[in-house]
Amino acid sequence: MIPTEWFLVLSAILFAIGVCGVLTRRNGITIFMSIELMINAVNLTFVAYARLFGDLHGVMFVFFIMAIAAAEAAVGLAIFISLFHHRASIDVDEANLMHW
Amino acid sequence: MLNTLWLIPIVPFAGFLLNGFFGKRAGKSFVTAVALAGSLGAALLGTWAVIEYNAHYHHGERHLNVVYNWFTSGNIGADIAFQLDPLSIIMLMVVTWVGFLIHLYSVGYMSHEEGYWRYFAYLNLFMAMMLILILGSSYLFMFVGWEGVGLCSYLLIGFYYDKDFAAAAGKKAFIVNRIGDFGFLVAMFLMFAYLGSVDFMKVQQAAMAGGVDSAIITAICLLLFLGATGKSAQIPLYVWLPDAMAGPTPVSALIHAATMVTAGVYMVARSNVLYRLSPIAMMVVALIGAATALFAATIGLRQNDIKKVLAYSTVSQLGFMFMGVGVGAFAAGVFHLVTHAFFKACLFLGSGSVIHAMSGEQDIRRMGGLWKKIPITAWTFLIATIAIAGFPPFAGFFSKDEILASAWSTHFFPGVGKLVYVLGTIAAFFTAFYMFRLFYLTFFGKFRGTHEQEHHVHESPATMTVPLIILAFLSIVGGFIGLPHVIGHNWLAEWMHPLIPDVEGHGPLHIAGVVEWTVMIVSALVALAGFLLARSLYRGRELAADESFERRSPAVARTLENKYYVDEFYGAAVVRPLAASSRFLWKVIDAIIDGIAAMLGFIVRGFGDLLRFFQTGNVRNYALMFFLGVVVFLFLLV
Numbered sequence: 001m002i003p004t005e006w007f008l009v010l011s012a013i014l015f016a017i018g019v020c021g022v023l024t025r026r027n028g029i030t031i032f033m034s035i036e037l038m039i040n041a042v043n044l045t046f047v048a049y050a051r052l053f054g055d056l057h058g059v060m061f062v063f064f065i066m067a068i069a070a071a072e073a074a075v076g077l078a079i080f081i082s083l084f085h086h087r088a089s090i091d092v093d094e095a096n097l098m099h100w
Numbered sequence: 101m102l103n104t105l106w107l108i109p110i111v112p113f114a115g116f117l118l119n120g121f122f123g124k125r126a127g128k129s130f131v132t133a134v135a136l137a138g139s140l141g142a143a144l145l146g147t148w149a150v151i152e153y154n155a156h157y158h159h160g161e162r163h164l165n166v167v168y169n170w171f172t173s174g175n176i177g178a179d180i181a182f183q184l185d186p187l188s189i190i191m192l193m194v195v196t197w198v199g200f201l202i203h204l205y206s207v208g209y210m211s212h213e214e215g216y217w218r219y220f221a222y223l224n225l226f227m228a229m230m231l232i233l234i235l236g237s238s239y240l241f242m243f244v245g246w247e248g249v250g251l252c253s254y255l256l257i258g259f260y261y262d263k264d265f266a267a268a269a270g271k272k273a274f275i276v277n278r279i280g281d282f283g284f285l286v287a288m289f290l291m292f293a294y295l296g297s298v299d300f301m302k303v304q305q306a307a308m309a310g311g312v313d314s315a316i317i318t319a320i321c322l323l324l325f326l327g328a329t330g331k332s333a334q335i336p337l338y339v340w341l342p343d344a345m346a347g348p349t350p351v352s353a354l355i356h357a358a359t360m361v362t363a364g365v366y367m368v369a370r371s372n373v374l375y376r377l378s379p380i381a382m383m384v385v386a387l388i389g390a391a392t393a394l395f396a397a398t399i400g401l402r403q404n405d406i407k408k409v410l411a412y413s414t415v416s417q418l419g420f421m422f423m424g425v426g427v428g429a430f431a432a433g434v435f436h437l438v439t440h441a442f443f444k445a446c447l448f449l450g451s452g453s454v455i456h457a458m459s460g461e462q463d464i465r466r467m468g469g470l471w472k473k474i475p476i477t478a479w480t481f482l483i484a485t486i487a488i489a490g491f492p493p494f495a496g497f498f499s500k501d502e503i504l505a506s507a508w509s510t511h512f513f514p515g516v517g518k519l520v521y522v523l524g525t526i527a528a529f530f531t532a533f534y535m536f537r538l539f540y541l542t543f544f545g546k547f548r549g550t551h552e553q554e555h556h557v558h559e560s561p562a563t564m565t566v567p568l569i570i571l572a573f574l575s576i577v578g579g580f581i582g583l584p585h586v587i588g589h590n591w592l593a594e595w596m597h598p599l600i601p602d603v604e605g606h607g608p609l610h611i612a613g614v615v616e617w618t619v620m621i622v623s624a625l626v627a628l629a630g631f632l633l634a635r636s637l638y639r640g641r642e643l644a645a646d647e648s649f650e651r652r653s654p655a656v657a658r659t660l661e662n663k664y665y666v667d668e669f670y671g672a673a674v675v676r677p678l679a680a681s682s683r684f685l686w687k688v689i690d691a692i693i694d695g696i697a698a699m700l701g702f703i704v705r706g707f708g709d710l711l712r713f714f715q716t717g718n719v720r721n722y723a724l725m726f727f728l729g730v731v732v733f734l735f736l737l738v
Contacts, residue, residue: 022723031719096717 006050028080032073034099039069045063105235106190107180110151111141113228116221123217132207135220136313139203140228143196146231150193152183160186160598162301164237164707175439176292183237184301190434191234191366194441195359199227201567202354205449206562209350209456216415219259226252230359234366239288239298242367246284246331249360250277250734254353257347269343276340280663287323288318308603314378321374321381325388330363333415334422339667340417345407349452352407354565357414357448358441359736365421365437369430369599375658376428376603386426386507387516390523393419395664397530401537402646402660405462406451409538413488414444416527420503427517429506429609431596435582436503438592439487439495442578446484446571452476453560453568454542464538465643466553469544473557476565478543480572487575489532490627497623500528502582502590502611503722505619509611520716525626532630540638548643568630586616661670663726 021034043062050058062081080090087094101107115138153163166181184192205225210219212268229252249275257681291298294316295306308316326332333341355361368375368385377381396415403409417440424433428587455462456476456576461498471478487494490501504524510517547554557567582592593608600608637645650657716724 019727023720023727026720092719095719097713100718 004048004063006053007044011041011044013049014044014051026091028083028092030078031092032080036069036073039065101145102152102163102184103165105149106146106167106180106185108196108235109228110184111145111228112138114138114223116228117139119221119224119682123221126217127598128211128216131217131220135224136200136203136207138224138395138553141232141461142227143200146192146196149184150189150678153189157228162237165178168501169286170241175296178238178240178298180241180297182235182409184235186367187366187434187599188234188728190438190592190595191337192231195227195230195234196437198232198358198441199354201570202358202445203213204451205353205564205567206348206350208561209452210348213348215259221535223258223351223354223640224253226256226355226360230363233363233699237300239284239300239303243281243284246327246363247281249363250274250281250331251369253277253344253355253360256351257344257661259347259351263346264341266346269340269346273344276337278702280327280337283323283326283330287320289428290323292319294320295708299400300370303371304601307377308406309376317374318378318381321371322369322376322379322384324367325364325381325385326521328422329369329388330364331367332361332364332418332422334364334419335395336389338392338396338415339670341409342408342663345411347403349407349455353445353448353452355446356411361418362421362437362441363415365387365418365425365433367420368641369434372425372430372600373603376512376606382426382428383513383516384521385422386510386513388526389419389422389460390520391419391426392416393423393527394523394530395419397527397534398662399660400534401530402657404465406450406454406464407462407536408540409464410444410447410451412738413447413531413535414440416531417444419487419527420500420524423507423516424503425518427503427520427609428504428512429509429510430513430600431582431590431593432499432502432506434596435497436499436648438581439499439575439606440580442478442571443487443494443575446480446568446575447488448475449564449565449568449571450481450484453531453564453711454481456560456564457557458549459556461549461553462552464541466549466614467542467547468549468642469547471541471543472555474559476568480705482539482574483572485535487578488534488644490528490623491631491633492620493576493579495575497627498579498582498584500524500582501620501623503612504528505584505616506609508619509615510609511606515559515572523676525622528623529626529630532627536631540634541642544639544654549617553590582618584616586613662669672673 018034018036018038018041019054021037022031022060044066046058046065050056050062068089085093087093110323115134118134119131123134159165162183162185164181164183166179168180170178202716203220206219206223210216213219226249229245229248233242233249236242236245241572251573253273254270257273258267260266261270274696288298291303294312295303297303297306306312332336341356341361345352347356384402393416394557396412396419400409400412400416403412417436420439421433424430438466453474453479454467454470457470458467472651490497492498504521507517507521507524509522578590581588584590597608620679662668
């Protein structure tokens with residue numbers, strides 16, 4: 001059986017990639033994808049522990065998170081479409097109206 | 101009608117609303133019609149109610165018409181309720197009918213004025229408020245009318261609001277009255293606390309039942325009287341009334357002579373049971389009344405503005421009324437109120453007619469010789485002058501005489517009563533003198549105005565002269581409602597009798613026949629002396645008489661002319677310290693408070709400026725800070 005630590009390491013690597021993506025990318029869609037990556041890293045942690053402890057709660061949580069992530073993706077995409085309508089660009093650095 | 105008494109004030113109030121909202125656009129004839137309908141409607145409904153009252157009640161009982169419960173809280177409460185009883189009826193008849201006559205007069209007098217609609221809207225509002233004052237069945241509801249007439253007085257004094265002195269006079273009247281209202285309010289609080297109610301009848305019963313500390317009763321009486329000194333222009337709060345002449349002349353006649361200013365007398369007469377339980381308070385009322393009567397009469401001797409003379413005369417006559425109610429002759433005080441309403445309204449309206457004829461001139465030094473030119477005004481003015489001077493058998497003679505005789509024979513404080521009588525008689529002498537001085541300077545001698553004024557002198561139109569004639573007629577016969585016992589039947593005293601129940605075994609005052617005759621003869625002689633002196637001085641010599649007096653005793657002349665410097669004294673003692681302390685609070689204390697508030701704002705703003713640096717508007721920066729925050733947080737947690 002694959003040791004649990006491996007899953008956790010993989011999850012940490014995925015999360016770190018996601019963070020890097022969010023911090024470095026300017027394209028809104030890419031940032032969005034990076035966030036999804038982070039969410040799924042967390043999901044992976046959940047199922048890894050669920051397997052370790054033989055507890056189905058963790059698996060259940062993952063289903064909920066996936067459902068909510070889908071909803072959130074819909075809202076996020078709607079925001080970007082709207083942004084694109086206004087600015088003909090989804091570069092987040094250009095969306096800085098709240099700047100002081 | 102008896103159970104819809106509320107209709108009486110509602111009618112003029114509707115007139116106020118109509119004229120107030122639509123009068124400006126609807127035009128003059130609409131305004132005139134509505135205003136006259138409002139006042140005449142109140143007068144007719146009032147008369148109808150009085151007729152019904154007479155058919156139902158034969159012993160002066162109170163008719164109560166409760167409209168609804170105003171508020172109830174624990175043991176205390178008050179109703180919106182109207183009442184009709186002998187005293188209310190007298191006031192109702194005087195206020196509505198004299199009020200209607202003055203409305204009629206105003207149609208002519210104000211016809212050339214800007215703001216015609218505004219004037220009549222206020223005048224109708226005044227009628228409504230005055231009717232609430234006299235028909236209300238509790239001190240609290242009366243107070244509603246009391247304040248309402250005060251408001252109308254303010255609005256109408258300041259009617260020519262583009263003139264500084266008129267606006268200032270309005271403010272003065274309002275503020276001085278506030279001081280009196282403070283007394284009225286505290287008196288009502290005491291009634292709630294110690295007598296359990298503010299309803300006239302309940303207060304009276306609770307006070308008569310005993311068990312209330314006499315000091316409390318005295319306090320209530322004195323505080324109520326403080327309210328009366330404000331509204332009815334007595335020492336020390338009389339200063340607003342002479343200034344109130346800045347308003348249009350019919351307003352001076354209606355509000356500042358015939359009706360509103362007598363509200364204090366009405367209130368004291370209404371509270372006669374309380375007052376008779378507290379002889380000290382009565383003595384204060386009588387002495388203040390006598391002092392005011394004399395004091396104002398002496399000022400009247402040297403005034404040159406026709407309306408100012410009448411204003412001081414009003415203050416003086418109000419003093420007579422308070423003398424009457426103060427010595428326990430409540431019916432006599434109310435009697436003088438009624439006759440005064442007739443002759444003083446006539447005098448004011450007459451002076452308005454003179455001013456009208458003189459193209460706005462008010463200074464009697466520039467009048468003279470008007471007798472032939474405006475005969476109706478002159479004759480009615482003469483009749484009213486005779487009435488106020490106290491010649492038998494004109495109205496003023498009988499009422500003033502009853503007051504003086506009552507003062508002489510009062511059993512509450514016999515010694516002080518004699519003093520009050522003497523003061524009153526001297527005041528009566530001065531009254532006759534200054535009124536005939538006014539009369540001679542205005543109507544006799546040669547014309548002293550400009551050429552254009554002389555050319556323009558004309559008798560007033562019928563809407564002005566008809567009220568004058570009616571009021572002059574009433575000034576002749578008005579006294580017959582209260583003849584002295586030795587001559588005839590004192591109908592008014594009998595009518596008022598049910599309202600003056602025996603308190604501690606005392607009913608209304610009794611005046612001996614000898615006293616009555618003596619006082620009458622003395623009063624008539626005093627009036628004659630005042631008239632003859634004025635005649636010898638001002639008939640022919642005109643202004644020279646005043647000038648020679650000025651030369652002989654300049655100090656006295658100047659003091660009287662400057663009204664004993666009372667305004668200056670109040671200015672120095674009250675107004676200026678108050679203004680100075682206000683300025684101190686504004687400039688110093690306010691600066692400190694504002695400084696603290698401003699400092700707080702400054703600190704918050706400083707922090708805001710600091711934090712603004714993090715608000716880059718760049719999403720990725722936010723995300724970075726967020727991650728750093730999470731890292732720090734987790735680090736601290738683990």
